Amino acid sequence: MFDILLHHSTLVLFGIIFFGIALGSIKIYGLNLGLSGVLFVALAAGHYRLAIPDGVGQLGLALFVYCVGLSAGNRFFSAIAKQGSKLAIMSAVIVGVSALFTCLFGIWFKVPAGISSGIFAGACTSTPALAAATESLPGASGSGVSIGYGIAYPFGVVGVVLFVQLLPRLLHFDLNKEAKAMHSRQEVSIISRLVRVTQPNLIGQNIADCKLLDGLHCMVTRVVRNDRLMPLTPEDTFREGTEVLIVGNSDTMPHDIAFLGEVCDNPYPMDSQKERRKLILTNKNYAGHKLRDLKTLRTDGIIISRISRLGFTFVPTGETTLERNDVLTVVGTPENLTKYGDKIGHRSQDMNQTDLLSLGFGLSLGIILGLVNFSLGNGAGISLGIAGGPLIVALLLGHFGRLGPIVGYIPRPTRLLLQDLGLVFFLADAGIKGGADLVDTVATHGAAVFIMGVIVTCSGMFAGYFVGMKVFKMNILECLGGICGGMTSTPALGAIASKTDSQAPVVSYATAYPVALILMTIIAKVIIQTIGGVVGI
Structure with a gap:
């Protein structure tokens, strides 16, 4: 009977959500994981080969970013005018530093280019970068990209979540006070x-x-x-x-x-x-x-x-x-x-009431936009993906209120419910996938490769913090949101969103995310060429 329950994918999904939220509600020295606790439970479930329904992660991601876009839309374009260039530079620094450390440690540890590019994609939680690197290395070398991604991805997800949770605590930032101070200055x-x-x-x-x-x-x-x-x-x-x-x-x-x-x-x-x-x-x-x-x-x-x-x-x-x-x-x-x-x-x-017709049509339009491949020349291209397409459509809806027959209005309680539901679906799926091969891949390729992934993740985050807080003098909420966008980390954004009612992290994320998305896709191929010329493919 117990085995039957463990193989019921829908039951496993909601069991992970229940135990994850319960874990996230536990406070230690005033710190708790919030909804991100779902990710940790899912990693354990993935290790023991439990499964959840197919497509849940994409459904959750689409719902989450769509609701995030609706919330941020009325402030997004004004934020671009005020902070757009700073967040773009911050995002470029995050991606550039992560790529630099990938190349340095890939050459030092003599890690093949395929695995190294996968580590870069996983450490930055970038599926488009994974796709770009895999496309550049078909066959056995392409499988090395997936292996590197599998090694680095779990810490890439967990590391950014922990960073945005722990950093304000260690530096004695009260996010609620920071939100109020920012509100009084900007709004x-x-x-x-x-x-x-x-x-x-x-x-x-x-x-x-x-x-x-x-x-x-x-x-x-x-x-x-x-x-x-x-x-x-x-x-x-x-x-x-x-x-x-x-x-x-x-x-x-x-x-x-x-x-x-x-x-x-x-x-x-x-x-x-x-x-x-x-x-x-x-x-x-x-x-x-x-x-x-x-x-x-x-x-x-x-x-x-x-x-x-x-x-x-x-x-x-x-x-x-x-x-x-x-x-x-x-x-x-x-x-x-x-x-x-x-x-x-x-x-x-x-x-x-929520206009379900507009909700369904808006999400459909966003997903279609995410599937469109934009050419970068030389046969290369990039698509916004399931995260970028719905986000762009929702930002426009949030700004203009409607796009033709599509109405962006969703009552706040409903919007928050859909946002949280989408997030826990996405976290459960990400954890299941990341936990499945974590132990095997580390055992096969050694701890040094895992350490390389940790360094790549941390180097990008700390570079983003330095540029945001020390160079551009951003508010901590703007900085953390920009780091989440620069690391393309939706779970980390969810961790911040659960700690404050301020829309500043969401707006910064939405501004930095597209820049990081494009740069990671291009740089993944540059990493292959750089390391491949020294270590080999």
Whole structure:
């Protein structure tokens, strides 16, 4: 009976996940493995030749990177503008140093080029590099690539996971404090202020039609009427001393206040429960229009003070285009709020539902993109793979909100569940494969080859840390995310993601990953030529 259970691949999969999460929850001196515990249990299971269903690893990887991309998309392109060149250089240094140590120790230990290139691919957990090296060395030499990959891959996965977990602890970094400090420096908060209007050019103008407000970054949402903050109506007009409530970003608020008048501190009451609601936009005919063109105060008697899109909340301007599945924070009278909700197709259950049609289509498009082979000349090519394709599609969806019929919106709890589920599926598959031949390959080729893999992995990580923290003065979260991207280590990214709510590591990973992916594929062939000329293939 026990043997039957051990050969039930689905049961083995969820058994590995259960015991792995249990192992990861154990804390030693405040340190725990989190979801990465699944990897260690899977390595042991792979050693004893247990099996899980085929394709689980690819399914998990696609789900994980897709959800990561959706989370990071709204910050990704701005991060490229600010940190893109630094992360690209950091990624190039990681790959370059790893390749250098591969060549040095491959020649020193007289390791054949095939095994050495496999060690490089495994130490950097790069399947595209493995494929490129195997393609360059067909036959028996090509099998040496797989052997080298099998030796180095387990520590390549485990080593980066341990590095990103232990380094902040050893250097006394509190990731939560670092995330808060980074948030306060880089991100703005949404605040509200009560302002007394003194601007002469505004006096006498109808608020609903006042074009002077177009240059502001805030929204006027309420006006003081009968010693109470009331929702605006289409008839409200700016008068000398009119007091209004404005909502905007903390960094632009001083400018907006200076234009309107002056801050006042009168404690007026307001009924926010009845006069403010969150409504989800599902009416496809209403979506796609700019807020300025909709004239919501004039036509509907409401003001949209905030928009939440793919988990990112912002204050709209007249140029903001509404998209399907936007969650709108709307201010108005209860009657107008109800009418507006009907107009935009609001259904409360939609705020917690996932568009499975878009999810399936988005993942399919990403996988197809990952299969496309991009030529590098001389017959060589590169594909983004199952990790790169869905990641690129999700980043675009996260940034634009939709691509044609594909909607990127997934409620946050659902997105986090899919992200974690995908990660543990991927970790279980990676551990099973890495553990299967670990002992045999080390016994056959000696501990020196395993040590070579450890050195290659560590050299790249420490080089990345030095460049990120010492040269570019990055925040530790950005640096760790860049190291994960430079080492193409999805499990390590998952380890960081389980420790902080900050999106900084995810964004850095997504920026550094494509650079590392391309460089590793090219350099794997360079390693073969370099070591092959000295030691042999």
